[in-house]
Amino acid sequence: MILKINNLVKKFKNEEVIKSLSYDFKSGNIYGIVGRNGSGKSVLLKVIAGLYKQDSGDVLFDGINYNDGNNFPKNIGIAIEEPAFINDLTGYENLKLLASIQNKIGKDGILDSLTIVNLVNDKDKLYKKYSLGMKQKLSLAQAFMEKPNVLLLDEPFNGIERVSVEKIKAYLKKLKKQNKLIIITTHIKDDLVDLCDILLEIDEGVLKEYDNKK
Amino acid sequence: MIIKNSIKAFFKTNYSKYIIILLFFNALISLGTFKETDDLFTSLTLSYSNSFFISYFMFIIFINNIYLYNTFFKNKNYIIRTNNKESYSEYFTIINIIISFIYSLILLLFTIIFIIIRIKGNISFSNLMHYNFYNWGYFIYFFIKNFILIFMLVNISKYLLLLFNGYISIIYILSLIITLIFSNIVIEINSVSSINLLPTSYLSLHNYGTFLVEISYIIGEFAILYVICLILNKIFIKFRKNYI
Numbered sequence: 408m409i410l411k412i413n414n415l416v417k418k419f420k421n422e423e424v425i426k427s428l429s430y431d432f433k434s435g436n437i438y439g440i441v442g443r444n445g446s447g448k449s450v451l452l453k454v455i456a457g458l459y460k461q462d463s464g465d466v467l468f469d470g471i472n473y474n475d476g477n478n479f480p481k482n483i484g485i486a487i488e489e490p491a492f493i494n495d496l497t498g499y500e501n502l503k504l505l506a507s508i509q510n511k512i513g514k515d516g517i518l519d520s521l522t523i524v525n526l527v528n529d530k531d532k533l534y535k536k537y538s539l540g541m542k543q544k545l546s547l548a549q550a551f552m553e554k555p556n557v558l559l560l561d562e563p564f565n566g567i568e569r570v571s572v573e574k575i576k577a578y579l580k581k582l583k584k585q586n587k588l589i590i591i592t593t594h595i596k597d598d599l600v601d602l603c604d605i606l607l608e609i610d611e612g613v614l615k616e617y618d619n620k621k
Numbered sequence: 622m623i624i625k626n627s628i629k630a631f632f633k634t635n636y637s638k639y640i641i642i643l644l645f646f647n648a649l650i651s652l653g654t655f656k657e658t659d660d661l662f663t664s665l666t667l668s669y670s671n672s673f674f675i676s677y678f679m680f681i682i683f684i685n686n687i688y689l690y691n692t693f694f695k696n697k698n699y700i701i702r703t704n705n706k707e708s709y710s711e712y713f714t715i716i717n718i719i720i721s722f723i724y725s726l727i728l729l730l731f732t733i734i735f736i737i738i739r740i741k742g743n744i745s746f747s748n749l750m751h752y753n754f755y756n757w758g759y760f761i762y763f764f765i766k767n768f769i770l771i772f773m774l775v776n777i778s779k780y781l782l783l784l785f786n787g788y789i790s791i792i793y794i795l796s797l798i799i800t801l802i803f804s805n806i807v808i809e810i811n812s813v814s815s816i817n818l819l820p821t822s823y824l825s826l827h828n829y830g831t832f833l834v835e836i837s838y839i840i841g842e843f844a845i846l847y848v849i850c851l852i853l854n855k856i857f858i859k860f861r862k863n864y865i
């Protein structure tokens with residue numbers, strides 16, 4: 408699968424946050440996008456996910472432009488910016504509600520996904536009682552659970568303890584072998600060097616590959 | 622599945638329980654609208670045509686709309702799983718209708734309880750009301766008509782929220798309430814020239830001469846509001862840029 412981005416422009420009022428950005432993301436790779444605060448990492452992922460509509464340019468999933476029609480991209484998992492769940496439901500109930508939209512997975516699928524992020528033991532706690540790290544884990548479990556072909560993860564390891572981070576990284580490497588496409592953003596490059604195949608830098612609204620990957 | 626699960630999830634929230642308390646106070650308003658000597662269905666019709674009673678309920682449905690939007694429909698995890706904008710908008714409307722209808726039944730239950738206590742059990746089915754209708758029959762019609770009208774009026778505010786922002790939709794709902802309170806005078810509607818252009822006037826009790834005339838006016842009003850909602854839905858699908 409190829410996710411092709413062509414001359415993408417996204418503006419807010421008159422401020423161009425993404426300026427004619429082009430890049431081809433190929434499945435079977437983990438991409439890391441590094442950029443300082445406000446460089447447009449989250450906005451880029453939101454445009455790819457169809458949550459923001461671009462002002463011009465294309466986002467093509469194997470040639471299909473979902474954003475142009477009235478569709479949201481299919482088979483995509485996202486964990487973008489702060490987790491968003493319903494306070495009065497437990498972690499598990501939150502995932503169950505979301506899973507029932509597409510009806511692709513049942514209880515086992517949800518529990519598997521909670522296991523990957525080390526959250527099974529807290530699955531029956533109310534979301535409002537979750538700690539910051541637990542919320543972030545739930546957000547990742549939500550992105551993983553339907554085994555999507557494309558994963559967009561925005562600073563995924565924020566607030567998560569080391570052991571769990573290592574476990575999630577191992578899982579992402581496994582997904583890569585299954586030919587999934589994974590795009591991760593961070594503002595700390597060192598977090599990603601051991602995980603990513605290709606490191607990119609976003610600056611002034613455009614993407615560049617790092618010349619020498621360590 | 623998602624509709625059932627969303628509604629179940631909704632009723633697990635604390636918020637949904639606070640709304641039930643607000644509905645209890647809504648039902649209390651009915652006590653000021655009828656006399657102790659009225660029978661049950663006459664009292665119900667009088668309550669459901671009282672502008673304060675209606676505006677209070679309309680406001681609750683409006684708040685509910687905003688809450689649903691903030692917890693479910695502005696939620697990126699939810700949005701990303703709906704296939705397209707049409708089904709996103711459709712889920713929103715259907716879930717909202719069902720929840721609003723459940724609330725309207727709860728309000729009906731509270732109101733009936735208050736009325737029965739006040740009129741000391743004088744439930745008469747056989748009294749004639751408008752157009753020689755039995756009072757129970759007229760009330761059932763009135764209840765359904767008002768629910769549909771209130772829902773459609775509030776549904777327009779949903780689109781204002783989706784297309785613009787919360788302030789515009791609050792201004793819209795407040796202006797509806799103001800026109801409702803000032804237009805609630807019983808009028809005789811006997812010619813086309815006496816048609817009231819304010820959509821909220823169709824919530825109140827008027828004398829249209831015959832039931833056939835009344836129902837024609839009401840269906841006409843439904844059709845107008847329905848077309849407005851359809852147009853707004855198209856505009857939303859075409860022009861909404863950012864979902865979160």
Ligand SMILES: Nc1ncnc2c1ncn2[C@@H]1O[C@H](COP(=O)(O)OP(=O)(O)OP(=O)(O)O)[C@@H](O)[C@H]1O
Nearest residue numbers: 419424442443444445446447448449450451594863
């Ligand atoms: N909804 C919005 N409306 C207006 N401006 C926005 C919006 N979202 C983002 N921006 C602007 O776009 C720019 C990029 O924001 P973005 O959230 O993509 O940064 P980021 O790279 O993710 O930063 P961080 O590392 O802090 O998460 C910022 O200048 C921000 O102010």
Ligand SMILES: [Mg+2]
Nearest residue numbers: 448449488561
């Ligand atoms: Mg960001």
